[in-house]
Amino acid sequence: MSGLKIAVCIKPVPSPDQYHRVGIDPRTKTLVREGIPTVINPLDKNALEAALQIREKCGGTVAAISMAPPAAEENLREALAMGADEAYLLSDRAFAGSDTLATSMVLAAAVKKLGPVDLVLTGNESADGGTAQVSAQLGEWLGYPHLMHACGLEVMEDGFIRVDTAREDCRVAYRVKLPAVVSVVRTINKPRFTSLMGVIAAGKKPLSVWTSGDLPVDENFLGLEGSPTKAGDIYQPDLSRRCELLEGSAGEIAGAVLQKLRAAGLQL
Amino acid sequence: MDGKNGLWVIVERSANGFRKVALELLSRGRDLAGRLGEVSGSRPGVWAVVTGPGSAPGTEELYRYGADEVLMVCHPLLEEHRTDLHAAVLADLIRERSPGIVLFGATAWGSEVAPTVAARVKTGLAAHCADLRIDGRGLLVQCVPAFGGKVLGEILCPDRRPQMASVRPGVFQAVPGDAPAGEPLVVRPELDDDDRIKVLEVQRREITGKPLEEAEVVIAGGWGVGSRENWQLLEELAGLLGAAVGCTRPALDEGWTEGEHTMIGTSGKTVRPKVYLGFGISGATHHVVGMKDSGLVISVNTNPNAEIFQFSDFKVVADARAVAEALIAELKAGKTS
Incomplete structure (x- = not known):
């Protein structure tokens, strides 16, 4: 099979290595994430890498799609620099406050508008919200078969792909009929770095912005109003402990540690 | 009903x-x-x-x-x-x-x-x-x-x-x-199948060692453990203590441990053992969430300001390897005496 049309969903997230800087404003009770740069969700890079590898093997095109505020254009440019052929930013105030069902509805609308797409890839979960719900729900909105936890992906003959999935105690290989939605885990590949050539090329690649009016959205499930779940209070759990120092030589420390273990009820 | x-x-x-x-x-x-x-x-x-x-x-x-x-x-x-x-x-x-x-x-x-x-x-x-x-x-x-x-x-x-x-x-x-x-x-519901999804094969994985979530003692290793060789020391210590070994993402990325299923934290396991012993763990939020309900928490890290110390009952500012070796020696001496 040749020439797959692949769409990759990309979520811009606050950089995951800086979540210790996330906090809550005690006065306004809102989230504080100032100064934390926005990056492509790490697993979405694995999804993009998987798409690029398929394109290199079988031909076709790779489109990057993101439902996000206008600033996400920068993240989509990075996806183009990595090698995506075209990018679509789904941006509209009407999308604000979307939960996973509403988000996946908009993404599905964009995939439909793209025309006959063979494969939709996403990261298994995002680093910030981490629900791991969007890919399956996207598959349901599209009416495509869908699988999660993909650690291997291979195009088979006659419009099928082989998807290897990682579960707690086993690996399960599936044959899935295209079009399909698959979400990938970290072990599937190592995402490539962007080259300077890639960055230069990205400037010339098409990046379109679609608003709600451009898409076949379901008004009943649009944005905050259309989201079944509503966010309530947020808070920061206090997990601090007494943090007492154990000192001395390695041997003395070991003795002290074992004493604590016995005091905690261990039979040593 | x-x-x-x-x-x-x-x-x-x-x-x-x-x-x-x-x-x-x-x-x-x-x-x-x-x-x-x-x-x-x-x-x-x-x-x-x-x-x-x-x-x-x-x-x-x-x-x-x-x-x-x-x-x-x-x-x-x-x-x-x-x-x-x-x-x-x-x-x-x-x-x-x-x-x-x-x-x-x-x-x-x-x-x-x-x-x-x-x-x-x-x-x-x-x-x-x-x-x-x-x-x-x-x-x-x-x-x-x-x-x-x-x-x-x-x-x-x-x-x-x-x-x-x-x-x-x-x-x-x-x-x-x-x-x-x-x-x-x-x-007994009615159910149809078509050719959209088919299971080709299932490979069971042998899980060795004690399951993390059932262990009374969990030894967790992070990036500060430093090498695969040092990781073996954690495994040896776990054997002596009857503990299960868990890891953080950086340790997994380094390839010191084979098990994605032993990762503790947001996208891995939640453990609440009687005792948690952390070696070379920085204390990233992702990990802390998976161990915060442990009974006694003792952490070893060379960095006196490591985040993990805030979430620990006792802290040891030292190299993971040195402390692991000393613990192994103490336990072995205790067993033979």
């Missing part, structure tokens, strides 16, 4: 019975149902809903841990790994029987089935809840972690039904009661 407005726990089957997370959810479900009874004047039934190719043995366990009723959903096509078909029958059943609350274990299986069902019945789903409670209006308050657990947010599903949530293994405790076992209700 048809389960209307009931509290359902979707039970995932395992090779030798049911996944433990289902028992944990049944116990929590029993508490939630009691609270709903107080708030609304009518206590919903707690239903254990089991899907599979045939009826499952050992259902008395489900009653013991909190189920009032067991609904056994059988069809030959409901093989374990056909999550699509499990989701399809569950969505149909939910539409037919209108439960008020549906809870899933966030295993690989559950985290695939739950959002599929939610999208089919067009309702809300809160992922990986750290807590579930009932508010004064009788709504399910779903407390979900964000930013790797740094922040917790409350999620409500005020209008659509059922209210659905997933919970990772180990978040709630499975508490046996003395309720008598009943007779499971068996339903």
